[in-house]
Amino acid sequence: MTGDRSSLRPPRARLVAAVVLWAFAIVPAVACAAGRLSVEVALDRSQAAVGEDIQATVVLRSDGLELPQFAFPTVAGLTTVRIADSQNFSWINGRLSRSTTTIFRITPTAPGRYTIPSIRIAAGTERAESAPIALEVGAPGSASPPPAAGGGAPGTPSPVWGDQSAPDLFVRLNVDRRRVFWNQPLIARYTFYTRVRLEQEALWEIAEAPGFWREILGEPRHQRVRVGAHEYLTTQVVMAYFPTRTGRLTIGPGKVEARILKRINAPDPWSILGMPDVRAETIPLTTDRASIDVRPLPSGAPQGFRGAVGRLSLDVRVDRKLAHVGEPVTVTTVIRGEGNLAAAGDPEVRATLPLRSYEVGGGTTTDRLGDRIRGERRREVAFVPEVPGSFAIEPVRLTWFDPVEERYRSQISDSIRVTIVPGDSTDRAGGFVAMGPPASLRSRKGPSGTLTLDPSVGAISLAVGSGVVFLAASLWVASREDASRDPRRRRKAALKRIVLAAREARAKHDASAASRIAALVPEALGIRYDADTDGRSLEDAIALARARGATPEVAEEARRLVVALEQLAYAPASSIYEAPGKDAPRGTASDHVLVSAERFLDRLAREVA
């Protein structure tokens, strides 16, 4: 019946009912969750000059959704401007926490000693209050470099360089707290101020800090700020320091060397460039030291405390609550928050049964980009059950010291029960992965082959044989191309072509053969004796050949042959051949001349070889 009634209810009424139910369910949870509340205020320095900008950071935290509004206290003589806000939500182990960070710019308008009162906030029954903060403001320009300058001569380190009332360069070291507990991080800011041109960016030498373990937070930050009546460009290096012993420890001094460009002569009015003479000068500067009072942790540390200091939380999870025999169950512990995570140690993870266990992963990731050092430390432990049944991961306990509340805190996870069923772990995989049935078995014989990756003998023989043929052909082509580039061989080849042409002409047995062979003789002479006879008369060609080494006998024979061939060419056809073409008689005088000329050409070709 109830179901019927709800289905008859109009949709709008159902929506309203859902909202009311949600409100009833969530509001008490939120009210309960509005648990711990805190507010912190910090200034970036405790001394300043009139007109100088000071940065105040207000951080509100609550372990619930509700986070109250606040107003920055009004102080006569200080002008306050709200610059930026940021919010952060986190949900850890079912607990919601929220924080807001608000940055104010404070500008003193009159010198004096000021006290910024507490900021009070309240949410439900929770109340929180910040500590009052003192601020000392000097006359304009007087308080820029915190300590009095010690000279400023080049080469003599001091916090200030230049005019004392409005220095060109100075450095400062600010720490966010002077009293800390052992292993509680403190933030130090090394700031370099300049209002002169630098040849290159100033380089900080990291300060000595015996008794501290340190981490650089992000890259150097650059900013323009106004100090007194002047605007400076600043370079700030932020570092986190973790004290590793107690007592009075010292940070610093930080050292920086700036190379400034100093004008030593006015521009030459007669120079077309008109550039002044500039010289680079190295100015060493050092900050003051910061004295830190490191207190030991209070006595009475709970059992299991391994040195974790900060604001931390623990998260414990297992990868499965149902496993098969032999299947590893992985337990992951994650410690998150701000503090000395790298040295915090991992909480002990135990099972209720004596199981084989392995450390299968872990590591620490740290976020060093902001103004705080935070991160998470992860560890994975695998337990391998060997018999069916069940076992439990015992509650994991993390104990740490909270330096803000100045007390030890502990977080204990719930016990996690894991059920072990018999069978191979692969059965579980088969049950969980729905991918359809495997393909069926084959009834036919399949292809046969080798399982190694080595080549077969046939393939390698073919490849090697082909390679040999390829190489041989390449070598042959290369040698032939080399030969074709040899001038002696080229001449010989040309003479051979002439001999062939003469032979072809003679084989035709026509009247033009004699004139064609007569034209070939001077050309052959020129090729044989490497002389350019192209277009020259017979006598000129013979003279050139003689000049290049032809014997008088050769010259005379060439002349005689050409004359005979020309006579043959211009003689009546009937006096030479009985009939034209192939019916020409053998052994005639004309045949004798043609054969002699061919032999002469052949002899020239052989002489070149």
Add this chain to the structure above:
Amino acid sequence: MTGDASVLYNAGTVALQQGKLGEAVAFLAAARRIDPRAEDAARNLGLAEARVASGRGEEAGPVRPPATGLALSIGEAWWLAAILLFLAAIARAAWALRPRKTPQRAVARAIAIVPAAAGVVVVTWLTIAALGENAHPEAVVVAPLLEARRGPDEPNRSPVLLRAGERVRLGRATGADVEVRLGGTPIGWAAREGLWRISDTPRYTEQFESR
């Protein structure tokens, strides 16, 4: 070692049906080495590997069997390379026999260079693969859980648990143990009997069927 792809496929499929993922992956991977275009072997190997991944706690998505269309076995790839080199040699010889610069000579030259380059690339790739396999043969974990622990001459090292069906490569061997490598890095030493080399799987088919 030679094997029959169908025998290996059937052994792998039976192992998969029995939930023996190590044996299934080993047999099916061996079957695919011989016959990479067989779709049934690709599908069953994809199923087996998805189950191995699921057992490791990884997200098991839909099975995507490896592409089988143009896949070549190693033997076929070697023959392809040899034929490419043979074609190149024929074309080179034809080019050499043409003394004059003719269009046919230019064609022969192009035909010689392209298959020669392709053949050299394929041969180089296959040679590297063969040398890698000979130095560090591929193997499959067949034991349900296999502990890769510190070696005899190594500093302290955390043990690594391997599951059935995971593919690894093997290194040096000492006694009953063998060095196990993942991603080119030695991760520890494990018992030889928990690992099957893929190239040795035909040796196990009868043994598997008789069980």
